[in-house]
Amino acid sequence: MTTENVYQRLGVEEVINAAGTKTRIGGSLIRPEAADAMREAANGFAEISELQARASELIRDVTGAEAGYVTSGASAGLTMAAAACIAGDDPEKMRQLPSTDGIPDRIVVPRSHRSSYDHAYRVAGATIADVGANDHRLGTGAENTKLWEIDAAIDEETVAVGYMQKPSTDPPLAEVVEVAHRHDVPVIVDAAAELPPVENLRRFVDAGADLVAFSGGKAIRGPQTTGILAGRKDLIRSTALQHLDMHEHRAIWDPPAGLIDSDAVDGIPGQGVGRGMKVSKEELVGLITALDLFVEEDFAASSRKWRAQAEGIVDDVDSLDCVSTRVDGGDVATVVVTVDGAAAPASATDVVRRLRTGSPPIFVGSDDIERDQFTINPMCLADGEADVLVDRLYEILS
Numbered sequence: 388m389t390t391e392n393v394y395q396r397l398g399v400e401e402v403i404n405a406a407g408t409k410t411r412i413g414g415s416l417i418r419p420e421a422a423d424a425m426r427e428a429a430n431g432f433a434e435i436s437e438l439q440a441r442a443s444e445l446i447r448d449v450t451g452a453e454a455g456y457v458t459s460g461a462s463a464g465l466t467m468a469a470a471a472c473i474a475g476d477d478p479e480k481m482r483q484l485p486s487t488d489g490i491p492d493r494i495v496v497p498r499s500h501r502s503s504y505d506h507a508y509r510v511a512g513a514t515i516a517d518v519g520a521n522d523h524r525l526g527t528g529a530e531n532t533k534l535w536e537i538d539a540a541i542d543e544e545t546v547a548v549g550y551m552q553k554p555s556t557d558p559p560l561a562e563v564v565e566v567a568h569r570h571d572v573p574v575i576v577d578a579a580a581e582l583p584p585v586e587n588l589r590r591f592v593d594a595g596a597d598l599v600a601f602s603g604g605k606a607i608r609g610p611q612t613t614g615i616l617a618g619r620k621d622l623i624r625s626t627a628l629q630h631l632d633m634h635e636h637r638a639i640w641d642p643p644a645g646l647i648d649s650d651a652v653d654g655i656p657g658q659g660v661g662r663g664m665k666v667s668k669e670e671l672v673g674l675i676t677a678l679d680l681f682v683e684e685d686f687a688a689s690s691r692k693w694r695a696q697a698e699g700i701v702d703d704v705d706s707l708d709c710v711s712t713r714v715d716g717g718d719v720a721t722v723v724v725t726v727d728g729a730a731a732p733a734s735a736t737d738v739v740r741r742l743r744t745g746s747p748p749i750f751v752g753s754d755d756i757e758r759d760q761f762t763i764n765p766m767c768l769a770d771g772e773a774d775v776l777v778d779r780l781y782e783i784l785s
């Protein structure tokens with residue numbers, strides 16, 4: 388007798404994830420200890436604000452920031468960061484968002500840092516102001532966005548500078564911070580996918596960022612719908628005030644002092660712009676458990692394991708003449724497969740499509756299919772799944 392798993396019972400096909408932590412196929416595998424903790428948390432109640440205060444201490448300790456907060460993902464973290472930078476401690480502004488009539492709402496973002504994740508800022512009511520001209524893409528030797536351009540773009544209406552952290556982004560964060568702070572404007576960093584290495588938990592705070600957003604559901608391997616925001620205490624307080632359930636009577640309102648200094652605010656703001664992005668007690672407990680384990684993890688060992696897996700895949704597909712392979716990437720080794728369009732029976736696009744539509748569906752990295760390449764990321768592969776993938780590649784490509 389075979390027992391069906393939950394995906395089979397629902398009639399939804401389970402997929403093999405060789406693409407890394409992609410939200411559209413469920414992100415990463417939650418740590419078993421985090422899933423267990425969530426089940427345990429589901430058996431009782433706790434004040435969400437107390438759990439957030441506890442999480443704040445942990446985030447403070449592991450990032451070196453003044454405070455932290457658990458959001459429903461890095462994207463929600465950016466929305467809350469924008470809301471905090473716009474409203475500060477003003478309950479009237481909190482009430483007004485996402486309408487920003489009459490209040491400053493500009494977030495200055497270097498043009499080369501823009502992405503559709505900027506939508507997260509706009510959800511809170513922010514207006515994005517582009518800086519720079521992307522001249523570095525012309526191949527004429529021109530630089531990317533310059534510091535003076537950022538400096539000149541910051542005006543009276545500017546509430547923050549938005550910075551997208553990627554290995555390739557410039558100008559360097561510390562220099563952007565210096566310019567922004569000269570105008571008393573905070574810097575928000577989208578570092579959603581910049582873990583591992585674990586050192587990056589501190590790196591952007593150390594560089595002076597005022598709020599940094601990470602995904603909880605990528606390498607931290609917490610619940611998919613969590614993220615962390617680490618940064619300045621006053622901005623985290625504003626985040627909490629605009630995110631927590633705020634239907635409370637002033638006479639009995641007693642928020643945890645470590646998270647919300649109630650003397651700093653004139654009144655209880657009511658349900659804020661973040662109310663629709665709430666985080667449950669189970670998710671909070673799951674994220675705290677996962678983050679604790681993430682900082683303890685032996686990443687050098689995980690890195691070696693992923694590299695060995697990647698090299699194993701390269702060896703296994705070696706006898707396919709129509710592809711060339713190499714192992715790329717730093718902490719997470721990735722196999723880059725280039726399909727020789729003339730010799731192969733299928734293009735890279737065909738391969739990606741047929742892997743997805745076969746049974747079980749297999750997802751590989753497809754960012755470079757236009758250059759006849761796909762990638763295999765071992766991070767989310769379970770035991771034996773690499774073999775299934777290799778067999779399918781032989782079926783499609785021999």
Ligand SMILES: *Cc1c(COP(=O)(O)O)cnc(C)c1O
Nearest residue numbers: 460461462463504579580602614
């Ligand atoms: C994944 C990602 C996000 C969104 O993170 P979630 O935790 O899924 O909300 C935002 N920005 C970047 C650069 C990302 O890679």
